[in-house]
Amino acid sequence: MTLEKLLEPLLESEAFQSLLDGPSPRLARADATGHPYVLAALAEAAEAPVMVVAPGPREADHLVRGAAAFLGAERVALFPAWEALPSEGISPGPEVVARRAEAAHRLEGSKGPFLMVTPVAAALQRIVPTLARPPRFVETGDQVAPDALAESLVARGYRRADLVMHRGEFAVRGGIVDVFPGSASRPVRAEFFGDEVERIREFSPATQVTTGPAGRVEIFPVRELLPDEEIRERARAEVPRHKGRPRELLDRIAEGLVFEGMEQAAPLVYDEMPVLADLLPEGSWVSVTSVRRTLERARGIAAESAALAEATGLGRRDPMADPDEALEGRPRADLTEFTEGTDLGISGWEGLPGERLASRAAALAGEGYTVALSAVGRGSLERAREVLGRAGLSDLPSELAIESGLLEGFVFPEGRIAVVGEDDLFGRRRRAHEAPRVTGRPAAAFAEELSPGDFAVHRVHGVGRYVGMVRREIGGSERDYLLLEYAAGDRLYVPAEQL
Numbered sequence: 001m002t003l004e005k006l007l008e009p010l011l012e013s014e015a016f017q018s019l020l021d022g023p024s025p026r027l028a029r030a031d032a033t034g035h036p037y038v039l040a041a042l043a044e045a046a047e048a049p050v051m052v053v054a055p056g057p058r059e060a061d062h063l064v065r066g067a068a069a070f071l072g073a074e075r076v077a078l079f080p081a082w083e084a085l086p087s088e089g090i091s092p093g094p095e096v097v098a099r100r101a102e103a104a105h106r107l108e109g110s111k112g113p114f115l116m117v118t119p120v121a122a123a124l125q126r127i128v129p130t131l132a133r134p135p136r137f138v139e140t141g142d143q144v145a146p147d148a149l150a151e152s153l154v155a156r157g158y159r160r161a162d163l164v165m166h167r168g169e170f171a172v173r174g175g176i177v178d179v180f181p182g183s184a185s186r187p188v189r190a191e192f193f194g195d196e197v198e199r200i201r202e203f204s205p206a207t208q209v210t211t212g213p214a215g216r217v218e219i220f221p222v223r224e225l226l227p228d229e230e231i232r233e234r235a236r237a238e239v240p241r242h243k244g245r246p247r248e249l250l251d252r253i254a255e256g257l258v259f260e261g262m263e264q265a266a267p268l269v270y271d272e273m274p275v276l277a278d279l280l281p282e283g284s285w286v287s288v289t290s291v292r293r294t295l296e297r298a299r300g301i302a303a304e305s306a307a308l309a310e311a312t313g314l315g316r317r318d319p320m321a322d323p324d325e326a327l328e329g330r331p332r333a334d335l336t337e338f339t340e341g342t343d344l345g346i347s348g349w350e351g352l353p354g355e356r357l358a359s360r361a362a363a364l365a366g367e368g369y370t371v372a373l374s375a376v377g378r379g380s381l382e383r384a385r386e387v388l389g390r391a392g393l394s395d396l397p398s399e400l401a402i403e404s405g406l407l408e409g410f411v412f413p414e415g416r417i418a419v420v421g422e423d424d425l426f427g428r429r430r431r432a433h434e435a436p437r438v439t440g441r442p443a444a445a446f447a448e449e450l451s452p453g454d455f456a457v458h459r460v461h462g463v464g465r466y467v468g469m470v471r472r473e474i475g476g477s478e479r480d481y482l483l484l485e486y487a488a489g490d491r492l493y494v495p496a497e498q499l
Contacts, residue, residue: 003069010412011041015345026342028344038344040115041070042333050286060118071114078118085304118276135220139217146177150170182222235253245313249265288332349409369418372418373385373419376403467491
């Protein structure tokens with residue numbers, strides 16, 4: 001169930017129509033809580049995919065959840081960014097790679113209204129041309145030998161293990177193949193009778209006990225650069241043209257090795273690498289949300305990536321595109337919270353506390369507004385309906401009270417629309433709505449806890465000796481680094497924001 005019918009008043013409004021008719025890049029003003037509503041309407045108006053660029057991962061998540069309330073989850077996708085800049089030599093996690101491949105695949109096959117939401121770092125990053133390839137499907141009744149399935153998993157970057165515990169792992173035990181697809185919430189167990197898949201069930205990675213049947217399984221790659229024969233041949237051809245770090249990367253790829261940070265060599269083995277906007281079908285649009293902040297962040301990311309590429313020897317093979325290049329070539333309608341551009345007349349609830357907001361929503365319903373309600377779960381939805389009922393809005397139609405990720409609502413006076421989100425009534429409860437994130441720590445915290453000579457563990461390079469915090473300039477950009485020293489005098493500079 002969605003609130004799609006609420007889009008029509010915005011589509012017919014004079015301000016929205018003037019926005020569509022204006023020159024590109026267009027600029028519209030609406031409070032941030034109304035951005036998912038505006039973006040869903042833009043996709044409906046274009047009748048084509050819209051690439052939405054957000055300042056960061058958290059903002060992108062909020063836009064995806066909010067827009068799905070109007071378009072449905074099947075017409076909204078998130079294209080996540082890597083955890084580090086490509087030039088830093090840290091491979092993205094299996095889940096990130098699989099979700100990127102899934103989103104690119106969905107975008108390539110999309111028709112009609114569709115939103116592809118991405119953080120600005122992912123919009124700028126050049127991607128391997130094979131990212132959008134179809135997944136490997138496995139379902140009951142398939143004719144495939146367990147060893148052949150294992151080979152296809154290896155070709156997609158999966159790692160063989162004794163027990164499957166994490167995404168990107170698989171195990172083979174006789175006529176049983178366990179695999180944890182990169183974009184799945186749980187691993188699955190395929191049981192074979194000869195060369196036929198007899199049964200597929202989910203299982204718990206902690207106990208290895210099956211928990212229920214599974215349908216068709218989609219297995220997307222968990223590495224973006226895979227050393228197949230074509231890539232190995234490309235790497236061999238490029239080796240003589242490089243030296244230093246790039247040559248070392250190419251040598252290892254030419255040998256067919258899979259190693260941490262190998263994706264750093266993607267610009268060396270591919271002559272051309274597209275940006276995400278290049279995957280958009282004909283007739284698609286682009287929208288940059290919180291446009292001032294997003295473009296400022298884009299320029300900072302591009303400058304930092306260029307400096308790192310120069311420092312690591314990649315030079316002109318910078319894996320990040322210029323912001324203008326990454327966002328050009330498509331009709332564009334940007335969104336801002338500031339008083340500029342075309343004012344769409346969409347505002348938030350202005351911090352009203354729960355009971356007063358409920359009373360205000362009931363009053364608007366009495367004035368002829370269509371009032372809708374959104375909450376994450378059934379329990380929260382029923383509780384919110386009770387709050388609105390006590391305020392005098394007890395006859396809210398079931399089709400206007402939905403379970404969705406739209407947590408904060410808005411008021412659209414011209415269209416006589418008011419949407420109430422769960423967080424509007426009960427306050428922000430982020431821990432209940434969002435998965436925990438591994439976040440950076442202030443450099444000062446490490447300076448207090450560690451003394452020069454102490455041991456520290458790097459996630460890729462292992463145990464080193466802490467030397468101290470230093471400040472270095474690379475390509476005109478200054479950053480703070482934690483300095484680790486390894487055997488034979490090797491030194492590693494870890495950017496402070498990654499601690």
